[in-house]
Amino acid sequence: MIAKWRKIHIKFILSFLMTxxxxxxxxxxxVCRREGGYLAVLNSIQEENVITQYLLICEAYIQGSLNQSKINVxxxxxxxxxxxxRGLLTTPHGFSVRQSLxxxxxxxxWSDIPVPKxxxxxxxEGDLVDYTTDFTYTWQVGSGHRTLYIDGxxxxxxxxLRYINCARNTFEENxxxxNCDSKKFYFTTKELKTNSELLVWYGTAYGEWLGIKRNNPEKDFPIGSWNIRVGSIYYLHNKWWNSDNSDITYTNWARETVTKVRERTVHIVLTNRNGKWQWVPERDYSYYVKDNSLKLSFLCEIPLLSNSS
Known part of the structure; x- marks a missing residue:
């Protein structure tokens, strides 16, 4: 299992708890208040760069230690x-490929045994190409400034993994x-019971091809991106401020979303786009998501004492 919390220190001043x-x-x-902190608001490019360390799996993969790590692989x-x-023959013990629902x-x-979250x-796996017109078994990934596709x-x-089908809603998605460089990894977001069908969201176009019309704030959060909820900032006197009235000295708004910001107080989500983190305003998604409870990974900032190491 992936550890629930990971603590990272920055210059002995900030401590981020990542979950x-x-x-x-x-x-x-x-949760952040219980831990003695608050949802973080990143205030420098250095702080933002540290967030990439949250991708523990990608880090382990790059180091060649994925299978030796504490992560359940x-x-x-x-x-x-x-x-x-080959697609069928690579199916591991505990899973089977059969008729989808x-x-x-x-x-x-399908899972033939319980699988941990x-x-x-x-x-x-598939052919890595820089152009395709058939997206039936294709994922888009990035490599530097290039857009590539894994065609399975x-x-x-x-x-x-090519046989995992598209979820029809957030409740059955498991x-x-x-992304890790130009590779795509799958992981379970729930504990799978025996005889559970594995389902992932492939995006609006593929969903519509299957007759699935799913409402989701996809324009804000790209399919396959890694999103982390952070804190809130507010706009007053033509300037952005932290909730404690301190200055915002660094902003990294996604270009296509900053013009949508109209509220005085803005909730922020960090989204990894093309290998870079950008800020996206988190809006009211009650029309799309039950009880407005859009669930995302999040980041707590815990103040450190001066003698902390």
Whole structure:
């Protein structure tokens, strides 16, 4: 299992508590207060850069220690690329590929045993291309300033993750993804019971192809991005301020969202776009999400005493 909390110190002044648990804003605020802090508001590029350390899995992968880490990582069956039906043959013990319950979706992936929350299912495999017109089995990833695509259509190149189908709503979604350089990883967001179908959200276009019309604030939070809820700031006298009335010396608004900011007080979500963190205003999503409880990972800032190390 991924550790619930991870503490990172910055210049012996700030201590960030980072959690993999996704909660509503009110609950996240309460958790931070319980820990003696508050939802963080990043005030420098240096602080913001530290957030990339939150991607523990990507960090472990880059260091080549993913399978040796404390993270629960699944090992797929090893089948040489180019083998017929490789996609099916790589299915690991404890899972099976059979008829999906999603209309028009054909085959799906099912758990044959209980699977812990935050289990890394593995890397989505396929041909890495810089252009495609068929997005049926394709994920978009970034590599530097380039946009690349992982195309899992070819069963002899791809793996068992290609059979995971599209969730119809947030309640049945139990799989999420994250990018690490030009690679895409899947992990469980819930504890899977025996005989559970694995479902991930692939995006509006693919959902509509399956006849799924899902309301979700996707224009603010791109599909496949990694989003972290942080604190609130407010706008007064043509200037941004922290909630404690201190100056905001650094802002990093996503270009297409800053013009949408109309409220005096703005809740902030950090979203990782094309390998870089940007700020996005968190709006009222009560029309899209039950009880306005959009659940995201969050970041607490804990003040350190002067003698802390």
């Amino acid at each position: 993999n648990e996704k909660l509503s804003r009110d609950t996240a605020t309460s 699944l090992n797929q069956n090893q089948v040489p690329k180019g083998s017929p039906k 999603i209309p028009r979706a054909s085959l799906g992936v 935050h289990t890394i299912l593995g890397e989505y 259509k070819n069963e002899s190149i791809s793996n068992w 799989i999420d993804t994250f």
